[in-house]
Amino acid sequence: MQTVREVAERARHAARELRVLTRDQKDEALRAIAQRLKAEKDFIAQENSKDVDAAKADGTSAAIIDRLTLDASRIEAIADSLLDVAALPDPVGEVIRGYTLPNGLQVRQIRVPLGVVGMIYEARPNVTVDAAGLCLKSGNAALLRGSSSALNTNIALVDVMRKALADVGITTDAIAIVPGTTHESVNELMRARGLVDVLIPRGGASLIQNVVNNSLVPVIETGVGNCHVYVDKDADLDMAVKIVMNSKTQRVSVCNAAETLLVHQDIAEQFLPLLLREFKERDVTVHADSAMAEYAQKAGAAWEPVTDEDWAAEYYSMDIAAGVVPDVAAAVEHILSWTSGHTEAIVSNNAAAIAYFTASMDSAAVMVNASTRFTDGGEFGFGAEIGISTQKLHARGPMALTELTTSTFIVTGSGHVRE
């Protein structure tokens, strides 16, 4: 078996070839991959069933089995998403800034590929194809390190994708699986500074923290979401109920679901009975401060006293931390103290409150009279998503093709020297 370093070196070499491909060449490759995936869907499903059977034998939960399973229609959908990526504009070559200096030097800052992108992720085989497709479109080599529980599936998917690359005359090293299924192979990947340009971990908080804390390769931190909804005194009550319910309950297992609710004291008495009735109906447990607890008690909603752990929690469940605040400034103060910096929402018709809230937040996204659930590459119209960055450097919020590029200054003179 090749070492992680050897595979990374091959990817590095492939990246030199990928960076000069035209958009036509890359789109042709994406279409060829989509076609091959569809043509070999029986083979892929068969390899996938080995992983699924092993997971079942291990007593894996039904939810994870479901995420792991690839049937014919899912493979078709994954392949079709590559055609969507092919239809997107090529980020490479875009002129970010361009001007001529007083001395005649022409400065152009243009987008170029990062080079080698490493993905570390859990048992979602669609990430294997999505990430490979986005990396290819943006001119990057992809090093894929999925869960060992999806290894047969991932090997099959990458084999099929590499055959398609060979068909169109692109180096097969453009898409590769990181060899090894132990933590040591992840460690080797994290030490490959200079060979790998960026690592993007996707999955649970412990996976992400391990990569952030231990990688020598630059990391883009993704997906940790303790999202807040603040209902202002000047909120439309029905709108506020709708937005809180959608933010909390539409899908609880995702990073853009709301985990904390803050309500202005002046509106609490009218608003909370309406909301708590909905909470009760959807079996939402309220982790309540003392003012909130009184309303929950009266409404007969499930509640517990809130703790600091609750204010910090990402429940990924039908739980919500909730409190009553004296004003928007107190809401801002609370959020700045506890947020993970993903998405915060304000429901208000008061322009001053909205302006103060949006200017004060220090998060990837701020929703005004909209659900936190909209922070998403697809919803933002990016056409694809490689993850949601919750860090401040390089990319913040939903990441797609643009965020898989860096830039180079091309400076053209006619014998210019510095005096």
Add this chain to the structure above:
Amino acid sequence: MQTVREVAERARHAARELRVLTRDQKDEALRAIAQRLKAEKDFIAQENSKDVDAAKADGTSAAIIDRLTLDASRIEAIADSLLDVAALPDPVGEVIRGYTLPNGLQVRQIRVPLGVVGMIYEARPNVTVDAAGLCLKSGNAALLRGSSSALNTNIALVDVMRKALADVGITTDAIAIVPGTTHESVNELMRARGLVDVLIPRGGASLIQNVVNNSLVPVIETGVGNCHVYVDKDADLDMAVKIVMNSKTQRVSVCNAAETLLVHQDIAEQFLPLLLREFKERDVTVHADSAMAEYAQKAGAAWEPVTDEDWAAEYYSMDIAAGVVPDVAAAVEHILSWTSGHTEAIVSNNAAAIAYFTASMDSAAVMVNASTRFTDGGEFGFGAEIGISTQKLHARGPMALTELTTSTFIVTGSGHVRE
């Protein structure tokens, strides 16, 4: 004395105030600081002389003593540079992307401050004021960790700047010195993830590598420059001599000076005698491959056989590694193997060679018929510079105000929820 963490927490709190300042408020503060620095230049010079005297007593080199020294005219110049920063546009609030989605959601991605910026640097007191000014203009709190050999100077400069902040009603925690003069205080700063948003090390390679390898706070790597000049077969000979000489010799101690020369074999016989005569005159030592060595020998230029260490070296001296290559592809291959990714130059009048070279390079800047010495924030017209990034994430090449910001998506709806 306060701990590093306490100072960082105060800076974090100050950042909340700074992010909502208007441009007018920030520019007024910059002008107030400039005025105070000028008014207290005798005090600053007096404090600086303590550092200079101690450095002299320690037998510090004249070059470093010179960098450390602040006289009245230098303080005036440093203060004036803040007036230049005040005249620059405010990067905060710039709309990077803005559009309305089919469902009516209005998406705006706007520039916001990073928050708390930590600078770790060597004995250049001007960095103390430059960094504080750029951070203030971009709405960031500045945590400054200069060399202990400049401590009296830096304390005096920061005291004066903080007095000026107080005069205009801005929190003095916006500009702070990291307490402590030991490595442990740098270590504490590198562990302050969550309090400090980015660390920018400026100085020698070992300082930068220490921060890159050990920081939990995200780092922007700066300034390592093994820059190459490639002279193509279709180069204008006089232009090539001028560009090589300027790149190598105009200022040898800087990261954008050239360290390696590659010459196309078809032009070597005409070109190298002209160039080597200049090298001889300026006492440049050529670390030559065998073909280059013959020309150096004939020209009577100082030369030594080139080693792998030479190809990798940043000499910061009148030395250059040099070789003859069969074609532009070989030059590209050599540069990709050895470069630190700072700046590479091609001298050529051949459009195909230029296109191939610029598309293949994987560096922050590529110069076409211009000296490598132009990779510089001032030369690029940025009006200021906080450093030159040689990494790919977030910022690449000269960094100024824009690079001290991140972004937030502000999404405005009218009760939008996801279906």
